[in-house]
Amino acid sequence: MSDKKKDKMKKIVNRAVRKNIWKDRVFEALVIFFSLLSIVPLIFILSYIFAKGFPKLFIPEFWVGIPPAGQSKTAIEAVGMNVGGIANGIIGTFLIVFMGGLIAVPFGVLTGVYLAENRQSKIANAIHVAVDMIQGIPSIIFGIFVNIWWVTTMKGGYSAIAGSVSLALMMLPIVIKSTEETMILIPDSLKEAAMALGTPYYKVLLRIVIPAGLSGIVTGVLVGLTRIAGETAPLLFTAFGNPNINVNVTEPMETLPTLIYNNARSASPNLIENAWGASAALVIIVLVLNIFTKVVVNKWKVKF
Amino acid sequence: MESKILEIIGLNAYYGDHLVLKNINMAFSEKKATAIMGPSGCGKSTLIRTLNRMHEMNPGARVEGEILLHGENILTINPIMLRRKIGMVFQRPNPFPTMSIYDNVIAGYKLNSVNLSKLEKDQIVEKSLKSSALWGEVKDLLHRRGTFLSGGQQQRLCIARALAMNPDVLLLDEPTSALDPKATMHIEELIVELKKEVTTILVTHNIAQAGRVADYTAFMYLGELVEFGTTEKLFTVPSDKRTEEYLSGKFG
Numbered sequence: 206m207s208d209k210k211k212d213k214m215k216k217i218v219n220r221a222v223r224k225n226i227w228k229d230r231v232f233e234a235l236v237i238f239f240s241l242l243s244i245v246p247l248i249f250i251l252s253y254i255f256a257k258g259f260p261k262l263f264i265p266e267f268w269v270g271i272p273p274a275g276q277s278k279t280a281i282e283a284v285g286m287n288v289g290g291i292a293n294g295i296i297g298t299f300l301i302v303f304m305g306g307l308i309a310v311p312f313g314v315l316t317g318v319y320l321a322e323n324r325q326s327k328i329a330n331a332i333h334v335a336v337d338m339i340q341g342i343p344s345i346i347f348g349i350f351v352n353i354w355w356v357t358t359m360k361g362g363y364s365a366i367a368g369s370v371s372l373a374l375m376m377l378p379i380v381i382k383s384t385e386e387t388m389i390l391i392p393d394s395l396k397e398a399a400m401a402l403g404t405p406y407y408k409v410l411l412r413i414v415i416p417a418g419l420s421g422i423v424t425g426v427l428v429g430l431t432r433i434a435g436e437t438a439p440l441l442f443t444a445f446g447n448p449n450i451n452v453n454v455t456e457p458m459e460t461l462p463t464l465i466y467n468n469a470r471s472a473s474p475n476l477i478e479n480a481w482g483a484s485a486a487l488v489i490i491v492l493v494l495n496i497f498t499k500v501v502v503n504k505w506k507v508k509f
Numbered sequence: 510m511e512s513k514i515l516e517i518i519g520l521n522a523y524y525g526d527h528l529v530l531k532n533i534n535m536a537f538s539e540k541k542a543t544a545i546m547g548p549s550g551c552g553k554s555t556l557i558r559t560l561n562r563m564h565e566m567n568p569g570a571r572v573e574g575e576i577l578l579h580g581e582n583i584l585t586i587n588p589i590m591l592r593r594k595i596g597m598v599f600q601r602p603n604p605f606p607t608m609s610i611y612d613n614v615i616a617g618y619k620l621n622s623v624n625l626s627k628l629e630k631d632q633i634v635e636k637s638l639k640s641s642a643l644w645g646e647v648k649d650l651l652h653r654r655g656t657f658l659s660g661g662q663q664q665r666l667c668i669a670r671a672l673a674m675n676p677d678v679l680l681l682d683e684p685t686s687a688l689d690p691k692a693t694m695h696i697e698e699l700i701v702e703l704k705k706e707v708t709t710i711l712v713t714h715n716i717a718q719a720g721r722v723a724d725y726t727a728f729m730y731l732g733e734l735v736e737f738g739t740t741e742k743l744f745t746v747p748s749d750k751r752t753e754e755y756l757s758g759k760f761g
Contacts, residue, residue, distance in 0.1 A: 402593075507606045
């Protein structure tokens with residue numbers, strides 16, 4: 206090849222490479238642009254909720270007070286009086302979510318362990334399908350189901366425990382899946398080591414396998430709790446709502462989501478303002494749970 | 510003649526329909542080290558795992574024949590009882606990651622809900638770690654997790670954990686295959702030391718290792734016990750042609 210030809214080739218290659226570099230940059234810019242775009246709604250939602258609800262968060266009455274007694278909602282709306290606080294909703298949310306967790310965790314963890322230990326069995330396959338189906342059911346169906354089954358047929362009435370049952374059903378697949386995924390990652394050699402010491406099978410699971418996967422299980426439980434803390438639809442048919450602070454789980458109970466739902470539908474600016482404050486409080490609770498989950502994942506992780 | 514602690518009579522082992530051990534007959538001498546060697550897939554690991562019935566963890570595994578420990582057939586007693594008498598150390602070091610070094614050593618008692626006084630526990634931990642030549646290195650770190658130790662130290666911790674149960678027999682399934690040469694040397698020295706206390710059965714694919722540590726050596730090939738005798742005789746005047754070929758590196 207003559208020098209002239211070589212120079213020409215170099216130029217062609219250079220031009221092509223420069224074009225590719227340019228394409229590379231455009232592509233990178235697009236990726237960054239769309240990534241940023243996808244967090245814009247989150248920023249809008251959070252800033253709007255906080256801007257609207259922020260003033261309420263500094264009023265002590267808002268955190269410890271309850272709606273004024275002896276007044277119907279229409280009366281409050283008409284008079285435009287002080288609508289009180291959300292203490293009934295906060296206490297109810299914690300109680301109902303806690304009880305929901307209490308119901309879902311033993312079933313979920315044991316099912317997850319079973320699935321991980323019996324990967325080939327037909328029963329495990331059937332459970333897998335069932336768990337996927339439960340996860341796909343819209344949350345309002347759980348509310349209606351528990352309403353028909355517990356509230357009316359079994360004459361349990363609207364109650365906090367009915368709310369907890371419906372939320373537990375929603376939480377179950379999350380706990381089962383995270384437990385199973387964690388358990389599968391635990392090396393068999395650990396189980397062998399315990400078996401070789403003459404450890405009975407139930408203790409191999411309880412003392413060796415489950416503790417080794419605790420970080421994964423706790424993470425799943427916290428993710429599940431976070432998920433159900435904001436659920437509204439199932440609670441409307443089960444826990445119903447209650448203007449007073451109530452810790453009797455067989456009675457109707459207020460929660461933050463139902464409180465927000467009811468107040469936000471009202472025409473009274475006072476009640477709407479109250480709903481914004483409650484939204485901010487709920488978002489804060491969920492965010493704290495989220496951050497706590499991340500800490501647990503990092504701190505409790507067991508290295509093999 | 511030395512007393513025989515463990516005797517295998519007419520042992521066949523299957524995984525499903527696949528016959529992996531063919532009519533094994535052999536007896537292990539008390540407080541001696543016996544090496545079982547052979548190429549990969551010859552059934553040596555299966556053989557050692559039948560001795561504490563860990564093979565039952567594989568679905569579809571079954572055995573025929575008899576294995577006598579002090580004259581009692583281990584295939585008819587509860588595996589949980591058996592495994593307290595026959596300890597095992599695995600290929601890869603597997604200390605319990607959620608437990609301290611101290612708790613790892615005492616794990617056999619804890620996991621079986623045996624209540625011991627603090628003094629008894631301290632004594633067992635110290636004795637076991639001394640027997641596994643780890644005491645000097647970890648005596649000030651007993652309450653830290655065992656997972657920061659080196660691979661060789663972890664393996665000695667696993668040996669201490671097995672020794673803490675005072676087993677009659679200690680099974681070692683290729684205990685050095687995941688370790689570097691120096692750690693391997695430590696473990697080999699340890700096995701020689703351990704002969705004073707316990708009967709050891711060592712599976713290895715390393716011919717030289719068998720030669721260095723074992724009093725008796727068995728050679729297995731394709732699920733058969735080809736030859737079994739004193740290490741000296743097997744290494745110098747093997748009676749089977751296949752043993753000779755394996756020792757000279759023609760296969761395996």
